[in-house]
Amino acid sequence: MELTDYTIVENNRIAKDVLRLRLRCVAQREPPRPGQFVNLKIDGCYLRRPISVCDWDDCGGLTLLYKVVGEGTAKLARHLPGESLNILTGLGNGYTICAQAKRPVLLGGGVGAPPLYGLAKALVRAGQRPLAILGFNTAEEVFYRNEFAALCETKITTADGSLGQKGFVTHALKAAEDYDALYACGPEAMLRAVYHQMPPLAAGQAQFSFERRMGCGFGACMVCSCRTVAGYKRICMDGPVLTREEIVW
Amino acid sequence: MVDLRVSLSGVELQNPVIPASGCFGFGQEFRAFYDIDMLGSFSFKGTTSAPRFGNELPRVAECEAGMLNSVGLQNPGIDAVLAEELPRLKEHFHQPLIANISGFSIEEYAACCEKIDRCDQVGIIELNISCPNVHGGGLAFGADPDCAARVTAACKRVSGKPLYVKLSPNVTDIAAIAKACESAGADGLSLINTLLGMRIDLKTRRPLLANKMGGFSGPAVFPVALRMVWQVYEAVRIPIIGMGGVSSAGDVIEMMLAGAAAVQVGAANLVNPYACKEIIERLPMEMERLGIASLREIVGQAH
Structure with missing residues (x-):
C-alpha cells in the first residue's frame, strides 16, 4: 500500500x-x-x-x-x-493465479470487466489460454472488446442482443467447455448466478471479485464486512476476491 | 524545543494525538503506513463481551465534509481482544492504550472492565455509552444522566484504571450527563461520539444505510464538538479528551484551548492513513508559530 x-x-x-x-x-x-x-x-x-x-x-x-x-x-x-x-x-488481495490451470474462463459484467483485462494479460504470460466472456446491457456500453480479443478468445453478450450473443454471461458460460478455472467480476446478481450454475472445480479455482461501499479501503473501518464460511471478512482487505468455497449464498 | 507531553489522570502521553475508536482497528492496518509507536495512545475498536458482526450493509454514506457510518460495534469480543489482538500489538506499540468498552447491560460493561483491568498494556478504559448504531445499548445509557451514572459507578467498582466515559452529542444537555458521570466516579470524559444522521438515496427513495440512521463524523462536526468540549469543561473538573472532526494540528490546538487535555482523531484516519503522523509532525511547528511552549499549559485557555 x-x-x-x-x-x-x-x-x-x-x-x-x-x-x-x-x-x-x-x-x-x-x-x-x-x-x-x-x-x-x-x-x-x-x-x-x-x-x-x-x-x-x-x-x-x-x-x-x-x-x-x-x-x-x-x-x-x-x-x-x-x-x-x-x-x-x-x-486488496487480488486474484490468485491458478498455476495448474490451462483453460481459465473470465466472466465480466459491465464495469466488472476491467480487472479481468490485467488478469488476462497475466494468464497469457503464464502460458494459459483464457476465454473471456464479457456481458453488457447494450452495444453502446461495450468497451475493451478489441483489447481483450487481442489477448485471448473473447465472447460478448448483450442483454438486448445489439452486439454479440443475446443474453447474459451465464448463457455464454453454458456453451463454454473444459474450463478448469473461473475468475468473475460483476454485479452481485451475476456473480450469484455464475456461482449456482458453474460445475464444481478444484478448491480455489473459482474466484469472485466483490464490490462494496467502503470507508477506508485498507481494513480499518469495518464498513465493508461480509460473512464467509471462514468467518467475517473485509471486502477491502481480505477481498475483494473470495474463492467459491468461502462464499455464503 | 516545544513540549508535546500531556497527562490524563496520571497517565503520561508523549503527545496528545490519539486515533479514535472505530477508526484505527487494533492498530495493525496502520503499521503498514508508519510506526504507530509515535502516537500518544490509541483507542481500540469498541469491544463487547461477545463477538459481534454488527449491522447489515451498506454501513457507510457520505456528505459534504464528512461521513456517516452504521457499523454497529463489529468486534471479535473481549476474550479474543485480550488473547489475540493485544499480544499481537505488544511488539509494536509501547504507549498506554485506551480500551474502548461497550455493552448492552450494566453487567456486560462491568464484566468487560473487570477483564481489561488486568491488562498492563491498557492505561485508560473508555466507556462507550454513546454508540448511535446499536439498539438497546450504547446510546441508551448515554442519553440519560441516571443511567450514565449507574453504568459509570458499576465499572468504577471493578476497575482500578482511570475510567473515561465517552459521551454522546445526541442529547439536549451534555453538561448534565457529564456532571452525572463525574459524580458517579468517572476519572475523565471523552467527547463527542458521532452525531445521529441519515441520507436517502434519490434513485431508490430509501435510506442509504441499511440501519437507516448512522453516526455522522468528519470535519463538518468540528464546531459542534468544540462547543460541547467548551460546555463540559465549564461544568466538570475532570480531564476531557476532545474529539469530533479533528483533522489538523490547528484543530488539536483549538480543541485543547476549548478544554481538552488530549485529542482524538477519527474519520481523518480513513481518508488519509497518515493523518495522525502528519498532525504529530506538524504540531511543533504550529506551536512555535503560535508561541506555545507546552501543550499542557493551553488546556482550557480560551475560557
Missing part, C-alpha cells in the same frame, strides 16, 4: 458512461496484482473512491476504467490531463 500523487495522462469516454483514466507517476511503483484496486481522492468528496486496476506498465503507469454512477465518479470524469490525483494504491 502506498499513498502517491499521480498525474492524469488521459480521462476519456470509451463507451456510454464509461471512461478510461490513464495515470502516470514520477517514482517507480510496485506493480499491482491482477484484481487489486486503488482508492482515489476526488476534490469535493470526503471519502476516497475505490476503483479496480485494469492495466499497468513497468514505469508506474496505471489504467483504470470506471463508470459514472454518482457524484464522485461524475466529478472524476471532469478531471483533465495534467491534473493530479492523490491515490492509495496496492489495495
Whole structure:
C-alpha cells in the first residue's frame, strides 16, 4: 500500500458512461496484482473512491476504467490531463493465479470487466489460454472488446442482443467447455448466478471479485464486512476476491 | 524545543494525538503506513463481551465534509481482544492504550472492565455509552444522566484504571450527563461520539444505510464538538479528551484551548492513513508559530 500523487495522462469516454483514466507517476511503483484496486481522492468528496486496476506498465503507469454512477465518479470524469490525483494504491488481495490451470474462463459484467483485462494479460504470460466472456446491457456500453480479443478468445453478450450473443454471461458460460478455472467480476446478481450454475472445480479455482461501499479501503473501518464460511471478512482487505468455497449464498 | 507531553489522570502521553475508536482497528492496518509507536495512545475498536458482526450493509454514506457510518460495534469480543489482538500489538506499540468498552447491560460493561483491568498494556478504559448504531445499548445509557451514572459507578467498582466515559452529542444537555458521570466516579470524559444522521438515496427513495440512521463524523462536526468540549469543561473538573472532526494540528490546538487535555482523531484516519503522523509532525511547528511552549499549559485557555 502506498499513498502517491499521480498525474492524469488521459480521462476519456470509451463507451456510454464509461471512461478510461490513464495515470502516470514520477517514482517507480510496485506493480499491482491482477484484481487489486486503488482508492482515489476526488476534490469535493470526503471519502476516497475505490476503483479496480485494469492495466499497468513497468514505469508506474496505471489504467483504470470506471463508470459514472454518482457524484464522485461524475466529478472524476471532469478531471483533465495534467491534473493530479492523490491515490492509495496496492489495495486488496487480488486474484490468485491458478498455476495448474490451462483453460481459465473470465466472466465480466459491465464495469466488472476491467480487472479481468490485467488478469488476462497475466494468464497469457503464464502460458494459459483464457476465454473471456464479457456481458453488457447494450452495444453502446461495450468497451475493451478489441483489447481483450487481442489477448485471448473473447465472447460478448448483450442483454438486448445489439452486439454479440443475446443474453447474459451465464448463457455464454453454458456453451463454454473444459474450463478448469473461473475468475468473475460483476454485479452481485451475476456473480450469484455464475456461482449456482458453474460445475464444481478444484478448491480455489473459482474466484469472485466483490464490490462494496467502503470507508477506508485498507481494513480499518469495518464498513465493508461480509460473512464467509471462514468467518467475517473485509471486502477491502481480505477481498475483494473470495474463492467459491468461502462464499455464503 | 516545544513540549508535546500531556497527562490524563496520571497517565503520561508523549503527545496528545490519539486515533479514535472505530477508526484505527487494533492498530495493525496502520503499521503498514508508519510506526504507530509515535502516537500518544490509541483507542481500540469498541469491544463487547461477545463477538459481534454488527449491522447489515451498506454501513457507510457520505456528505459534504464528512461521513456517516452504521457499523454497529463489529468486534471479535473481549476474550479474543485480550488473547489475540493485544499480544499481537505488544511488539509494536509501547504507549498506554485506551480500551474502548461497550455493552448492552450494566453487567456486560462491568464484566468487560473487570477483564481489561488486568491488562498492563491498557492505561485508560473508555466507556462507550454513546454508540448511535446499536439498539438497546450504547446510546441508551448515554442519553440519560441516571443511567450514565449507574453504568459509570458499576465499572468504577471493578476497575482500578482511570475510567473515561465517552459521551454522546445526541442529547439536549451534555453538561448534565457529564456532571452525572463525574459524580458517579468517572476519572475523565471523552467527547463527542458521532452525531445521529441519515441520507436517502434519490434513485431508490430509501435510506442509504441499511440501519437507516448512522453516526455522522468528519470535519463538518468540528464546531459542534468544540462547543460541547467548551460546555463540559465549564461544568466538570475532570480531564476531557476532545474529539469530533479533528483533522489538523490547528484543530488539536483549538480543541485543547476549548478544554481538552488530549485529542482524538477519527474519520481523518480513513481518508488519509497518515493523518495522525502528519498532525504529530506538524504540531511543533504550529506551536512555535503560535508561541506555545507546552501543550499542557493551553488546556482550557480560551475560557
